[in-house]
Amino acid sequence: MGTKLEFIMTGPSEEESERIWAKLLSEAQALESLLSRFDGSSEVSALNSISQAGEVFPSHELLEIIADAEEYRMLTSGLFDVTLGTSKPSIVLSGRGVDLRGGSLDFGGYAKGLLCRRAKALLSGEPAVESAYLDFGGSSISTIGTHPFGDCWKVSVCDPFSGRMLKEVELRASSLSVSGSQPHYEGHIKDPRTGRFIEGRCLVICEALDPLDAEVGSTAAVVSGGEKLEFLQKNLHLSQVSFFNL
Secondary structure, three states: OOOOEEEEEEOOOHHHHHHHHHHHHHHHHHHHHHHOOOOOOOHHHHHHHOHHHOEEOOOHHHHHHHHHHHHHHHHOOOOOOOEEOOOOOOOEEOOOEEEOOOOEEOOOOOHHHHHHHHHHHHHHOOOOOOEEEEEEOOOEEEEEOOOOOOOOEEEEEEOOOOOOEEEEEEEOOOEEEEEEOOOOOOOOOEEOOOOEEOOOOEEEEEEEOOHHHHHHHHHHHHHHOOOOHHHHHHHOOEEEEEEEEO
């Protein structure tokens, strides 16, 4: 997924920590090999290469992920969509087929949230884990419990252009997603309804219990231009959403 994964946890012994980290890393690598459109050997890349045929047949795991992403498309009224260049939204056909109509799949704005969701489930199933902090590239953060020396995990979100702090978020077994403009990566989010890149500088901060809700919400909020924040907060169960023009 082309980004750094950092992880802090308290409770397990050194041996248990190494085992848990290995499981987490394995999960990340499995999702990378499934969803990356930049890895020519991934399943998504393989399907995109034959999308001109129209209907394609993903593996059971990928089909479930596509169906989940389609639910998010409906919940956001099309502000979020993992299909690019299609003449219509993706449709699951005959129980296991997907009609891409020559378009392609792109799980940017989804994959990191999915990994954080799976990581939280993995860690929650480990009795020795008392608290944990998972940081995926600085833009997708999930927590279990609270900081061992405080009543929350504090995250400061800064303007990437000026460095000024925009907001300090207190996470308590919740998740955070940040989307928007970056000095080295402006204009990288597309409006799936028009196929055009979002113009102007902005930053969105979303908090939710489910990291995937936060991830989808932050992308959709950028696409909306800050106009449908209440709608997204309600439909995606976001505990808070903040939009900043930079």
